[in-house]
Amino acid sequence: MTTIYDIARAAGVTATTVSNVLSGKGSVSSATRARVMQYAEELNYSPNLVARSLIKGRTGVLGLVFPSIDNPFYAEITAAMERLAYQAGFRIFVSTFSNGDQTGQKMLKDLALRRVDGVIIFSAAISLDIIHAMALPHLPIIYCLEEEMQACPFPALSYNFFQGGQLAGEHLLSLGHRHIGLLTHMTDEGEYCHVARVKGLQAALATYNLELDSRLVKNGISSVEPGKIVGRELLTQPNRPTAVFATNDMMAIGLMAAAWELNIQIPRDLSVIGFDGIAISRFTTPPLTTIKIDIDRLAAEAINLLLHNIENPLSSQTIVLPAQLLAGASTGPLHL
Known part of the structure; x- marks a missing residue:
């Protein structure tokens, strides 16, 4: 596996310079930056995500909690969120269960213990009362698709x-x-x-x-x-x-x-x-x-809200998406 030391030797620079280029930190000339990136690509360099997570105190993983993936609606959301999370440098871990499911509650607590960086929970999966009872104060949570959000202590995304x-x-x-x-x-x-x-x-x-x-x-x-x-x-x-x-x-x-x-x-x-x-x-x-x-918008708003909350914790914020009629051919005028 290629390391930053391999890139440093090939580019004729120090490992510290390579690290600064790859992390976007430090003062490095544009010529040196270009040379380092060229050799990183030629040597097929892949960052050590485990080491990076230890340094940053992050896992690079986001939890996604659904009541089920049998419904294509949730499968489509998963696909959209996974794509957006990947673009932001994160992976998605999906867990499914429903309210009153003791195993599901253990799974959610396990998500927290495994130190995912944040969780998006869909309201049909688990209630606010259960989340409160689990006492997860340090876990960034976005709560999705509940109608009554006035009492929600987390940033929330809903639909009208x-x-x-x-x-x-x-x-x-x-x-x-x-x-x-x-x-x-x-x-x-x-x-x-x-x-x-x-x-x-x-x-x-x-x-x-x-x-x-x-x-x-x-x-x-x-x-x-x-x-x-x-x-x-x-x-x-x-x-x-x-x-x-x-x-x-x-x-x-x-x-x-x-x-x-x-x-x-x-x-x-x-x-x-x-x-x-x-x-x-x-x-x-x-x-x-x-x-x-709008699944694409829902996914984008939820991911952006969670990533923002990871960096800058929010006590409460609610986004409500508007309803939209999509006319097909299954409705027509009354025939007497």
Whole structure:
């Protein structure tokens, strides 16, 4: 393995000069700097990351905590964050678990003990109360995608879920739909971001003096198969809805599969709108109308916020990303 001493011998300079060039420190002439970099490249020099981490007191690793990577939404975020972290000189370590998972809590504490430089936690994975109870005061944390951030002691990044639900409702109402159904993800742990989406839908309905019919509401899990199961229940009941808002794209895709099996044509017989804007939603038949979370922006904001917090600890800062309607072909005017 090439060392700085090999580069120093080849370039005819001291090892200290090579170190200064590679670290960007010290006063080195442009000619010497260019010569050192030339030999570093020719000799295929790779920095000793372990030694560098010991010197800087950093590991060069960022933790990323999700409830699951089964949902393509989290897989897409992982890919985007990994790319951005790498560009900044960091690697990503991914851990998955959900609220109430004792093993998951141990894994998070293990992340801290292994001295990752900071952690990005998605709210569906672990609650603020659990993080507080774990007492990790020296670990930079960014908390993502929780709706109620007022009491969050960490820098936080959220999305206007209420506005997203409102946009979904307004879109369906503008197409003439009044008999609107709902597929949502509700668990004992709360899933507040889904609650906010539902409240947004209810606000849109209220502008038309309408209320959400409890008979047209089905709860499930944010995945295709559960969406298909509860979607079939919704579509086979008397007086089925003419449009459905699914608070997750995966559930919306499951609903569309159930509609196809029941020979219900989309959007002629049923309009469907989802939430998340995952890449696969553009390739459904027809392409899914959805409330898009800008994954690239979310990843960039989260990584930048964490890196800033590592260098300059912040007590609290919240960034809220706006909702965006991404029109597909799964929604259309009401056909009487």
